[in-house]
Amino acid sequence: MTHIFDLRLHKVQIPTEMREWEERFPVGSPNVDQSITDRGLNAVHCWRDAKGPNNAEDMPKVLLAERARKTWPDAFTTTNGLYVVSGAAKHVIEGLDPGIHQFFPLKIQTKRGIDIPGPWFAMNVHVKQDSIVMEKSRVNKSQRKPDELSRFWGDTKDGDVVVDPAKQSGIHLWREARFIGSLLASDELIAAFKVQGVKFFPSFKATNISELSEG
Structure with missing residues (x-):
């Protein structure tokens, strides 16, 4: 199963x-x-839009939180579209996709310079797959570049997006080639997050194209 x-x-x-x-x-x-x-x-284009791998020397080293928080999630995005994950989330991801994604050590501090306990990492998922079946999915297609800048509807729910597992390579976390800003995961990765108590981004489930044929 694919999670989006x-x-x-x-x-x-x-x-x-x-x-x-x-x-x-x-x-x-x-x-x-x-x-x-x-x-x-x-x-920015690399970490936000998956344009390619980032160079370590060009990455942020310190993030300053706008306000204090009682708890911090294991994954979030910043004002500039940077993906930030906890050490626990990184451990789970690398356990299933070893050496595939980029993780850069990062400090998170209050504006008074107090460190938020980590470890924290900036994450760049730049591996792409093209597995969404556009003609069978409920997606918002760009009129200008329908094959490059398509996005999901704002109220997308389970089953609205159809994927073809035959076009997936076995990677557990990826970007879809025709969906700017997308991030998808396998059922195995979601299950591993749950086992380890990692609270990753909320997701909805895609439908496998084979399930449509069976129906």
């Missing part, structure tokens, strides 16, 4: 600042060398 994390549908973003990263890569400043701006933009 629709990050826009659920409130999984935690407001943060990346002051040290913004000092190194002041994107948008007219007085900065264009090559520095390009490096910063490329880093």
Whole structure:
């Protein structure tokens, strides 16, 4: 079974600042060398949109939380679209997909400089598969680039998206090639999260195309 994390549908973003990263890569400043701006933009596109692997030297090192929290989830996104996971989440993911995804050590602090107990990692899932059956799925297709920028409906639920398992390679966490901002997982990964008590992103279930044939 395939699980789809629709990050826009659920409130999984935690407001943060990346002051040290913004000092190194002041994107948008007219007085900065264009090559520095390009490096910063490329880093964001890689971690946010799965444009490719990130370079460690271009990653944020410290996140400043906008406000204190009593508890922290094992996975969330930041204001700049960075995926952040706990050490426990990383351990589960690497147990099933060893050496496939990128994890970069990260500090999370309050604005007073107090560390939030971790460990924490910035995660880049840049491996892509093309397994969603567009013509059988309830998806919002872009009129301008229907094969590249399609998105799920805002109220997508279990069964609205159909996938073809034959087009999946056995990877347990991936991005869909034609869905910008997507993040999908196997049933095995979701089960492993539950066993380890890891609270990952909320998800809905896709339907296998073989189930439609049987019905």
